[in-house]
Amino acid sequence: MTQAPLRTGPTRVRWLIIWVAFAGLTINYLDRASLSVALPFMGEDFHLSATQQGLVFAAFFWAYDLCQPVAGWYVDKVGPRRSFFLAAVWWSVFTAATSLARGFWSLVTMRFLLGVGESPAPSSAAKVVATWFPKHERGFATSIWDSGSRVGAVVALPVVTGIIALLNWHAVFVVIGAVGIVWAFVWWRIYRDPRQHPMANEAEIAHLEKGGARTAETDTADAQKIPWRSLFRYRTVLSMMFGFFCLNGVIYFFITFFPSYLVEERGFSLLDLGFYGSIPGLFAVLAGWSGGLLADRAIRRGASVTRVRKTVIVAGLCGGSLIMFAALVPEAWMALALLSVSYGSLTVAGTGIWALPADVAPSSKHVASIGGLQNFASNFAGIITPIVVGYLVDSTGSFVAPLLVIGALALIGALNYLLVMGKIEPLKLIATEPRPAGDPAT
Template sequence: MTAGPETSSETPARASRIGRARWGIAGVIGVGMFVNYIDRVNLSVATPEIMRDFHVSAGQMGIISSAFLWTYAVLQMPIGSIIDRIGVRWVNRAAAALWAVGSFLSAAAGGLGLLLISRLILGIGEVPTVPAGWKAIGQWFPQHERGRATSIFDGCAKISNVVGIPVMAFLVTTFSWHAAFIFTGILSLLYLLVWWLLYLTPRQSLAKGRLGQAEFDYMRSGGAQDERVTGAGSLRGIGYLLRRRKTWGIAFGYAAYTYAYYVLLTWLPGYLGKQFGVNLLSGGVYTMIPWLIAVIAQFVFAGVVMDRWIKRTGNETKVRRIVLVTSMLVSLTVAGAAYAGSIVVALVFLSIGAAGLAVSNPAGATIIALVAPEGYTGSLGGIVNFIANLIGIAAPIVTGLVVDATGSFAGAFLVTGLVLIAGILCYTVVLGKVERMPAPAADQ
């Protein structure tokens, strides 16, 4: 049965009258995504200074940049099952504490060894963020509001680039690259406190009076998942999902987005500096432009427009496929930066490409809660994120090696374009119709 909005008759005015506690939760998980990605972007800004301090090549720095993804990718599948078994709340409490540990260890690094270890620890800590966020959105939001909720969640990652890159650049140039990691460590501790105090499941919020009965019923009638339903949380459940074609369609489609995103996240300041000779502080200001355009595009098109379109038509497959394919075609313009002769032209190509990537992400991510068997959203999210980041590991390494070999970023951007084309094919040909997969036989 196709998953469609069951509350298409609900108006925004009525939704407002019945309560908006769910949007507060969207804000809490969005802030977590903001801190999570600032923890990642600080290394990209600090890269030129670290390379000078430790006397390393672009290829070696690419390995350090990718180290975060080694643990982050490998642990995605087990963490998805753990989230399905014990829930979002406690997993993210432990995770946020590790964010702080990773950042403070990075600040203390006096060589590549400790820096590598700190990135591996940060990867472990940030493993649950995306699958837990997807699962929380599936539990807190009716289907026709998930585009906006996911846009808030993922948009905060892009906002971290808009705000974080110039702030990190200021800290690095004014103090040292160590200061950037101290700053993110403190942010992580503050977020741990916020999450600990504010995040509850829908039923816990209902029991404590933070969520009204009318809003709870509105969420559930619109397809919000019951947090009491748990999957097998075992290799059997993961094995079942890995045998489904839809799993691979979503995973490789999302992997194409992830590869392109990590190319921009890890190397954009370095690209502007190498190709156009801008200094670190100016590069930080220029770098925020593509991410700002991306945030605006994501909220407007992937959030408001997509949700309203789905609500009006009730056709999940058609709407999400059109948004996915169109936005990923637009994202191919990042390859145009390979031929840019000026920083203005480069920023135009990069801004359009980043906007396309930003719009594609909520369209792709919200499919996970729609096609996962009941109680298996975390497991499917873990599989998708595992495969995506396994491929994403290659992004900073390939980019660094191409730059070392050719002296420019042109080849790296062309490779990114080819990866995106492959992602479009996966989201269309391999994925097929957007509908919930049946549960494993023992759970039916």
């Protein structure tokens, strides 16, 4: 009996890892979006105005946002294996605990604690891409894990409405909390860094490092000297923070008030919401994957990273601004089509935005920190958008004004990336940067 030949080409462990990360982000967003789907049908237990609903949604983002800088630093400190595992356990526990809420303040408390637990998730995923993927594969890899947010929101509609129809709203949070606990232990079992992973061969590791994967082995001495606090001094980082704020200002409408918009403004029933309400999210997933693949292909063919990332982000934000026209068309199907194009375009922009931390980080120890900073700024939109949308709906009696406002915000974000952000490349040590004690001047 002859022995099978040993594999000489690169293994593909990185793709297994990114799909597991995708599953984690899907569960993460399922937990996050479940309340927005369930809340319109929780009227027997909660009698909340649109403004109160906005405050409940915002409670999550207060915690989620304020924890972002620390979460990014923590991911760089302990690595994505531990950070993602602990985050998933935490957010799953408080998702399940939401079933015990009995009033406005208990609901606010559960959402706040859920936000704390979910805060390390995106920086952990961005760190995984930086560690496990070369430059010309980051676009698609980023689109995979980032699409988990869309899939989670899409899955939330039929899953949550189905559980409510079969059982009650309390069961929704218990079931999806249990799913998150299971995923956490799967992640702990599967994830390792490349040189520690038993399934990755030397050919795959060489493929990663030659292609620009961000690992400790590829870091330069100067890059490692850049302290966390000095990241705020770089125009690139500040532009990333503001631009992502603009993107999330639109995206969080889909995560919070989108189901209520379809029910209250367009007259969707529970069945309509579960079926037709999934269309924008499904379109967004396909758009994001396509955008990531095309971006990687362009970089492999020699296009500069700066040109590719800016094209993807600016075009995506311009397409996202179409949300303002959804408020003006007379038919529900027209609004749904425009919302689908808007959400898909924003997703394409998001794949470029979340690839930026790996592109501009001065070293592997800065990737999640930069991701946390831009996510910190972006999620002020998660705090502001629900309150502004709720207030404008209560004041005007419709969703026209809020959709016009957030559509304009998308255009402002596009101008920021086009005109303010400079060349996309690893940040360099600023000449006046204080050196550690004992470090000789050069």
